[in-house]
Amino acid sequence: MNYVYGPINSRRLGTSLGINITPDRDCSLDCIYCEEGLPTQNLTLSRKEYTITDNIIDQIYNKVESLPTSLDYITFSGSGEPTLHNKLGTMIKKIKALNIPIAVITNSTLIHLEEVQEDLIYADLVIPSLDAITQKTLHQVNRPHPEIKIHNIKNGLEKFSHKFLGQIWLEILLVSGVNDSYEELTQLSKFVNNYILVDKVQLNTISRTTTLPGAFPVASNKLQKISDLFTAPVEIFC
Numbered sequence: 001m002n003y004v005y006g007p008i009n010s011r012r013l014g015t016s017l018g019i020n021i022t023p024d025r026d027c028s029l030d031c032i033y034c035e036e037g038l039p040t041q042n043l044t045l046s047r048k049e050y051t052i053t054d055n056i057i058d059q060i061y062n063k064v065e066s067l068p069t070s071l072d073y074i075t076f077s078g079s080g081e082p083t084l085h086n087k088l089g090t091m092i093k094k095i096k097a098l099n100i101p102i103a104v105i106t107n108s109t110l111i112h113l114e115e116v117q118e119d120l121i122y123a124d125l126v127i128p129s130l131d132a133i134t135q136k137t138l139h140q141v142n143r144p145h146p147e148i149k150i151h152n153i154k155n156g157l158e159k160f161s162h163k164f165l166g167q168i169w170l171e172i173l174l175v176s177g178v179n180d181s182y183e184e185l186t187q188l189s190k191f192v193n194n195y196i197l198v199d200k201v202q203l204n205t206i207s208r209t210t211t212l213p214g215a216f217p218v219a220s221n222k223l224q225k226i227s228d229l230f231t232a233p234v235e236i237f238c
Contacts, residue, residue, distance in 0.1 A: 003051055003078075004059045011237065012127075012169075012202065013073045013103060017063060020078025021088065022050050027080040028109040030143040031131075032215045033175055033206050043145050044084065045110070053087040057094045064098055073125065074098070077105040084110070089119030101125060105171075109148050112156030120160065125167045127202075128157060132179055133188040141179045154191060161197040170196065170232075173204040174223070176216040189229035200233045207238065 005018045026042045060074065074095060076082040083106050085091075092102055103125040110116045111128060120126050132138040135150045161168055170192060174180045192201065203226060205217040218226075220238045227234035 001051075002059065003056045004063045005078075007067065007069075007071060010073075010075075012235075013075060015069065015071050016073045016075045016103070017060070017067075017071050017100075018078060019056065019060065019074060019076045019082075019091075021056060021076060021082050021085045021091070022078060022080030024050070025079045026050055026084055027107070028084065028145045028148060029081070029107050031107075031173075032141055032143065032178070033173055042080075045145050045147055047084055047086040047110070047113075047115070049087050050080075050085050053090055057091060060091075060095050061098070064100070071100050073101050073103045075103040075105065076123075081107050081109065083116045083119065086115075088116075089122055092119065092122040096122065103127060107142070108153050108157060109144065110156075111160050112152040117156070117160050117163070121164060123166055125169065126160075126164065127169045127171055128160075129171045129173065130157065130188065130192070131173050133184060133191055137179050137184055141175055154195070158195045168196075168198045169200050169202055170198045171202045171204060173206075174218045174226070175206060176218050178215070180218050180222070180226070185226055185229060193231045198232050200235060201227075201230045202235045202237060203227055204237045 003020050007015050007017045010016045026044055028045055030043055082088055082104060101124040104120055104123045105127045108128040131141050138150050203223050206215055223236050223238055
């Protein structure tokens with residue numbers, strides 16, 4: 001199986017080589033906006049070696065050596081949640097020798113775990129998600145594994161952001177009528193402004209076909225107003 005895809009021209013990351021270390025859609029969430037188009041195959045919090053680490057490292061090196069152009073990032077993302085892979089930190093450390101910035105896109109559900117923070121600490125850029133600030137909204141928009149609690153996500157983001165020396169771009173994806181209320185976003189922005197150290201906030205909304213047919217994007221003018229709630233620089237994607 002091929003775990004490396006691209007390079008792709010990412011609107012956020014430039015020329016990025018994607019690494020899919022959970023290709024069978026193993027994830028801790030079943031988000032209503034998921035672009036995979038199907039319910040999560042395996043809703044789990046189990047950290048294990050979902051794909052063979054050495055195979056992935058070999059594929060990354062072989063791909064990079066064959067590329068005629070340079071990369072802006074090597075990005076761990078893909079079909080499921082990358083922090084579920086218990087060798088994520090090993091992979092990041094092994095490819096550091098390529099001297100290409102390494103990004104990890106995560107849904108933040110495991111970031112309260114010390115072992116996950118230790119894995120992420122070797123990355124150059126971490127893009128965590130925070131789509132809700134209350135347990136109720138978390139269930140509505142992210143449909144999490146039953147053991148996931150919003151207070152663990154918040155505590156994990158706060159702790160990690162104060163120890164990580166790289167860049168943190170916080171992604172917030174909004175769905176119209178679900179997690180875009182004034183009350184929810186006021187609470188969320190206060191938490192971000194007062195407790196998390198981020199280099200930027202990325203406001204996003206639905207732009208492609210999603211898992212739930214009734215999920216609709218937030219209007220661009222509303223996203224612009226929402227951006228004013230944050231003290232960190234804000235990028236809007238819609």
